[in-house]
Amino acid sequence: DAGVTQSPTHLIKTRGQQVTLRCSPKSGHDTVSWYQQALGQGPQFIFQYYEEEERQRGNFPDRFSGHQFPNYSSELNVNALLLGDSALYLCASSFGQPYGYTFGSGTRLTVV
Amino acid sequence: KNQVEQSPQSLIILEGKNCTLQCNYTVSPFSNLRWYKQDTGRGPVSLTIMTFSENTKSNGRYTATLDADTKQSSLHITASQLSDSASYICVVRGRTGNQFYFGTGTSLTVIP
Numbered sequence: 001d002a003g004v005t006q007s008p009t010h011l012i013k014t015r016g017q018q019v020t021l022r023c024s025p026k027s028g029h030d031t032v033s034w035y036q037q038a039l040g041q042g043p044q045f046i047f048q049y050y051e052e053e054e055r056q057r058g059n060f061p062d063r064f065s066g067h068q069f070p071n072y073s074s075e076l077n078v079n080a081l082l083l084g085d086s087a088l089y090l091c092a093s094s095f096g097q098p099y100g101y102t103f104g105s106g107t108r109l110t111v112v
Numbered sequence: 113k114n115q116v117e118q119s120p121q122s123l124i125i126l127e128g129k130n131c132t133l134q135c136n137y138t139v140s141p142f143s144n145l146r147w148y149k150q151d152t153g154r155g156p157v158s159l160t161i162m163t164f165s166e167n168t169k170s171n172g173r174y175t176a177t178l179d180a181d182t183k184q185s186s187l188h189i190t191a192s193q194l195s196d197s198a199s200y201i202c203v204v205r206g207r208t209g210n211q212f213y214f215g216t217g218t219s220l221t222v223i224p
Contacts, residue, residue, distance in 0.1 A: 042215055104155050
């Protein structure tokens with residue numbers, strides 16, 4: 001039973017570029033949440049997708065956008081990258097059960 | 113404001129020793145509290161999950177306690193091993209919506 005899969009694992013981008021990160025949820029899960037984790041900090045909630053719609057959003061600018069596909073997989077897009085966007089981006093999936101919250105291994109984004 | 117605070121920020125212990133990590137939260141209403149272990153550059157992995165009616169939960173050498181009245185939780189690690197070196201994150205789920213609140217974590221280093 002595959003867990004949450006994220007791709008790519010590492011990525012280096014130049015300031016001003018755009019990036020797309022991908023997440024495949026755990027089998028049976030239908031909700032995907034994205035988090036940004038700066039070095040030495042706890043994860044910060046970006047947004048959550050359910051039924052292909054953004055249901056909740058954290059305190060992130062519109063440069064951060066996402067999408068959920070009919071197969072429940074999700075993408076996180078970040079436009080006009082800033083140096084401060086360098087972080088580990090985590091995807092977590094759930095099925096509404098309070099216990100069913102599983103993290104992926106993350107994508108390490110470095111903006112130079 | 114819903115917050116989760118962890119202490120200490122970092123901890124260094126000798127292999128074989130025990131340690132206790134603390135988590136205080138103000139999230140209300142509260143659904144459950146989770147402790148995660150996060151290796152550097154990896155996604156968090158769940159250790160224990162407790163609802164407000166549970167006082168203690170064990171997972172091998174990890175034992176979590178919860179006092180829902182004082183809104184405090186602790187994670188006790190027994191007979192530490194070098195592989196326990198990681199960040200330990202306390203995450204509280206609110207009862208409304210599907211929102212999770214993260215602590216900033218405790219960085220544990222186990223030395224020989």
